[in-house]
Amino acid sequence: MNNSRKWPLTATAVLALTLVMTACSSDPGVGTAATEPSVPALSHVHGLGIDPADNQLYVATHEGLYTPGVDGAPQLVGGSRDDFMGFTVAEGRTFLASGHPAPGTGGPGHRGLIESTDSGKTWKTRSLAGEADFHALEYAHGTIYGYDSTNGLVRVSKDGVSWEDRGQLKALDIAVSPDDPDTVLATTADGVAKSTDGGKTFAAGKQPVMAFVSWAKPDALYGIDTSGGLKRSTDGGTTWQQIAVVSGGQPQALTAVDAGHVLAATQEGIYESQDSGKTFTKRMAVSGSGH
Known part of the structure; x- marks a missing residue:
């Protein structure tokens, strides 16, 4: 394992990220979302994505x-009701x-890395079953980057x-x-931590x-704070x-x-913006406390 630095976490920051992970707050926030659709609600959202196919x-x-069904109601993809972290x-x-x-489905408590090649209908184990619980996954430069929360x-x-084990730290998300x-960001209780050696x-x-970060283009790094405030950086954070x-x-969750x-x-919902985060439309309802 490569050496990395660890830092004390401030009480305020720890509380902030703890609130995100337990979703204790019920503040409605402000924004420009559409009227909530009258469809069954999702709960405990851990990730978002758009299939380019x-x-x-x-x-x-x-x-x-x-995924949204024809009427906008949540539709289960495939038959798995696993906890997708x-x-x-x-x-x-x-x-x-x-x-x-x-x-009741058996198998190791940690799925490790699993992969679907049919848009989530079926899944197969790739590696680290029973060993790793990735709470954040990124695919970039032909490489999989993961934050294994079990081992930090x-x-x-x-x-x-x-797999190559790199830096050890307490984080919620990576980008x-x-x-x-070689440039990797991690959201920690002290703020956004930066690596320039591939996460070592x-x-x-x-x-x-920030609770979550997502890096779409060199000048389009997005972050969302623990109160839902969406921020953008054009200079890498x-x-x-x-x-x-x-x-x-x-x-x-956040995905650019x-x-x-x-x-x-x-x-309270899954929101989508097509104008760089200036306005959002509510796509699906969410009910529950998240992580």
Whole structure:
């Protein structure tokens, strides 16, 4: 394992990220979301993605992977009701995930890395079953980057089978620079921590404290804070500009599909923006306390 630095976590920051993970707050927030649809609600959202093969929205939850049905209601994809913790769309029809088996289905408590090549209908284990619980997964530069919450490690793999253990830290989410495979960001209780050696070591976290980050283009790094405030950085996280506040209280997930297309999940809904986060439309309802 590579050496990395660890830092004490301030009480305020620890509380902030704890609130995100438990979603204790019920503040409605402010924003420009559409009227809530009268459809069954999702709960415990852990990941969001758009499949470029069909431009379909996918929502990874505590009880399976869902997509909007014809009437907008959540529709279970495939038959799995596993707890999908880490989730990312790697490419068309190819998804990567991690998590835990649904009650009564057997298997190891930690799924390790699992993969679907049919847009989430079926899954197969790639590696680390029983060993790793990735709460964040990124696919960039032909490489899988994961934050293994069980071991507090950033782990990296080219093939999804063999892994290199890199830096150790306490984080909630990671993001990888779209133009530099060695630049990795992690959201910590002290702020956003930066690595310039592929996640082997991280500098101390810098304010603001973010719950989740997503890096779509070199000049389009998005972050959402613990109150749902959406920010954008055009300089890799050195400075941030507040764009909007996403409705629904504590955030549960954030994905920047591209520079202008942003998805966010809060305690109350799945929101989508097509104008770089300036306005959001509510796509699906959410009910429950997230992580």
